[in-house]
Amino acid sequence: MTSFFDAIMVLLILTNLALLGTSRLRTCIHICALQGLLLGTLPLTTTIELISFRAFLLAGGGMVMKAIVFPRLLERTLQDTHVQREVEPFIGYSISLLAGIGLLGFSLWLGSRLPLPSMITSPLVIPVSFFMMMVGLLLIVSRKKALTQVLGYLVMENGIYAFGVAISPEAPFLVEMGMLLDAFVAVFIMGILMFHINREFDHIDTDRLSVLKD
Amino acid sequence: MLIIVAALHTTLTAGCWIVSPPSVLMGWLMLDDVALLFLSITSLLFLISSFYAVGYLRRETEGSRPDFEDQSLFVNAPETRFIACLLFFLSTMTVVILSRHFGLFWVAMEATTLASAPLIYFHRHHRSLEATWKYLMICSVGIAMALLGNFFLVAATIPAEGESVSLVLDQLIQHNNGFQIIWLKAAFIFILVGYGTKMGLAPMHTWLPDAHSESPSVVSALLSGALLNCAFLGILRTHQLCVAAGIQRFSQDLLLGFGLFSMAVAAVFILGQRDYKRMLAYSSIEHMGILALGIGLGGEGIFGAMFHAVNHSLTKGLLFLTAGNILAVYHTKSTSDVRGILKILPLSGILWITGFLAIVGSPPFGTFLSEFTILKAAIDQQQIGVAVVYLALLSLIFIGMADIFLRTALGRQSIESDNDTVREHALMVVPPFCLAVIVLCLGIYLPSAFSRLLHDAAQILGGI
Structure with missing residues (x-):
């Protein structure tokens, strides 16, 4: 079981690096969906003894949301806005990749420094979740398109989710559902806003949203 | 509808003053003194704002109209959706205040962001769109940080022997010697940064001036007076x-640092500010800084911070609502184009000056007492450096705000006063007037029940 778990972790790292190096937005969305799918299997692997109905529901809900609903929403926005790819990000793709590898090293180091609670399934979880959060933040600050920023937010949220699953498998059901719902509504509203931004300005470049300043 | 719900909410809250309700849902929701205090502020402010909102929506014309800054056409979002979002906003804030479970608190906090985003985008033009996008993005990322902080909290509670504790506040406090300190410290930092983003502590405040200046005045008042407090409550719970x-x-040292830094940033931007709603927004950042400072000083400072939270909310509500009146008549937010408010809008002009005196903390208003209490706490604890910086920043802000307020209120009127268009409707003036009276009363006389509540709340947070 642990080897399966580690395999998922490695795949998650690869999806993150792929996100950093891709310019086509549609591909980015697909990678994000794959990441959601991988994450959805996590709750099933951590509770080995009892794959309860609850864990099943949670994993299923997470997978449906992250692998089907979010990508659908974002793809529709993509169609409405006629944007194909990220043009000239603030930080180029090769440099982003290098930075990603640097972040990976950093999070591995950080994970080895923190005193871990004993009950963790795999020592890789903490570094990987830190890595995902940092990649998410990097995407948010280094890309111009609003859509990529939403993806960055999702990746960050995924990272936190992975951390949460690893550290507290028995978090209350209500809270988990609430988090999922919040993420859903957030993406939904962001989608609507992107639609409005596109209609108002004919672009979704957030660096050109700069009227309000001091 | 809006008023009925608001009145009902206030009545229920008032009921809670008399009978303290039992905890429900296994202690997930409970009303302690801190919660009661914050709930009362929110409820009162919402009731008063809802009266104003009715008048406001009546004034808003249907259909598209030109934007007064660059003349592009825009329409309003549907009125029903606005009201629905307002009510949803109230309910999420209530859950935030009542919840004792950190997970539930987080869920409700994120829900307040989502409920208020459409409110900011009520006037559908490109500036409010930009403000909403920034608000949503910055606050969502910030609150995601707080979620990570919550998980760190879980990590902090996992003891060596393996039995775990739930995230309900009371159980956590009883658990007090089983924390792993390093995880708890990490949790506090992340929660401070996360909810601090929402609360508007510098340097995470960048969304706040945009959102407050572009949203309708009612929404600005609620964001500033109620929502920022809710975020503050999240930090307070972790501080507990x-x-x-x-x-x-x-934790106190961190709060102290963030508090002073927020005040400094606010002072810099208030001096020479050219947009009066942005100035009010920066003033909110300043006052959030004062609240953090009060908690950071501890002791009597906590009492001061609690009292200041009440005063700030009410005063800021007063100012934003009055700013709405000014904006409705002058059609500009620029401080250099607004002159002679006292002549054109006599009642709003008086409220504007009153609000100014209250917000800078001059006697006899309640803000004076609470700011003075915090100063006294600093001096009592021999933190003379903090006290000096605090006073210096307060006086800088006083100068900056006095310049703007006096220039706009006095002087030759910059627009023609035309008695048909410029009439102050009762619903525009009475709600802010009520707020002004309350702030004034709190400065002159503190009812004993209220002061006991403040003391109890401060005691819960480790003060005296």
Whole structure:
């Protein structure tokens, strides 16, 4: 079981690096969906003894949301806005990749420094979740398109989710559902806003949203 | 509908003053003194704002109209959706205040962001769109940080022997000696940064001036007076844990630093500010800084901070509502184009000056007492450096705001006063007037029940 778990972790790292190096937005969305799918299997692997109905529901809900609903929403926005790819990000793709590898090293180091609670399934979880959060933040600050920023937010949220699953498998059901719902509504509203931004300005470049300043 | 719900909410809250309700849902929701205090502020402010909102929506014309800054056409969002979002906003804030479970608190906090985003985008033009996008993005990322902080909290509670504790505040406090201090410290930092983003502590405040200046005045008043407090409550709850675990020195120092830095940033931007709604927004950042400072000083400062939270909310509500009146008549937010408010809008002009005196903390308003209490706490604790910086920043802000307020209120009127268009409707003036009266009363006389509540709340947070 642990080897399966580690395999998922490695795949998650690869999806993150792929996100950093891709310019086509549609591909980015697909990678994000794959990441959601991988994450959805996590709750099933951590509770080995009892794959309860609850864990099943949670994993299923997470997978449906992250692998089907979010990508659908974002793809529709993509169609409405006629944007194909990220043009000239603030930080180029090769440099982003290098930075990603640097972040990976950093999070591995950080994970080895923190005193871990004993009950963790795999020592890789903490570094990987830190890595995902940092990649998410990097995407948010280094890309111009609003859509990529939403993806960055999702990746960050995924990272936190992975951390949460690893550290507290028995978090209350209500809270988990609430988090999922919040993420859903957030993406939904962001989608609507992107639609409005596109209609108002004919672009979704957030660096050109700069009227309000001091 | 809006008023009925608001009145009902206030009545229920008032009921809670008399009978304290039992905890429900296994202690997930409970009303302690801190919660009661914050709930009362929110409820009162919402009731008063809802009266104003009715008048406001009546004034808003249907259909598209030109934007007064660059003349592009825009329409309003549907009125029903606006009201629905307002009510949803109220309910999420209530859950935030009542919840004792950190997970539930987080869920409700994120829900307040989502409920208020459409409110900011009520006027559908490109500036409010930009403000909403920034608000949503910055606050969502910030609150995601707080979620990570919550998980760190879970990590902090996992003891060596393996039995785990739930995230309900009371159980966590009883658990006090089982914390792993390093995880708890990390949790506090992340929660401070996360909810601090929402609360508007510098340097995470960048969304706040945009959102407050572009949203309708009612929404600005609620965001500033109610929502920022809710975020502050999240930090307070975590601070409570730090007190229980005996590391309050650590959390207090952090709060102190953030508080002073927020005040400094606000002072810099208030001096020479050219947009009066942005000025009010920066003033909110300043006052959030004062609240953090009060908690950071501890002791009597906590009492001061609690009292200041009440005063700030009411005063800021007063100012934003009055700013709405000014904006409706002058059609500009620029401080250099607004002159002679006292002549054109006599009642709003008086409220504007009153609000100014209250917000800078001059006697006899309640803000004077609370700011003075915090100063006294600083001096009592021999933190003379903090006291000096605090006073210096307060006087800088006083100068900056006095310049703007006096220039706009006095002087030759910059627009023609035309008696048909410029008439002050009762619903425009009475709600802010009520707020002004309350702030004034709190400065002159503190009812004993209220002061007991403040003391009890401060005691819960480790003060005296």
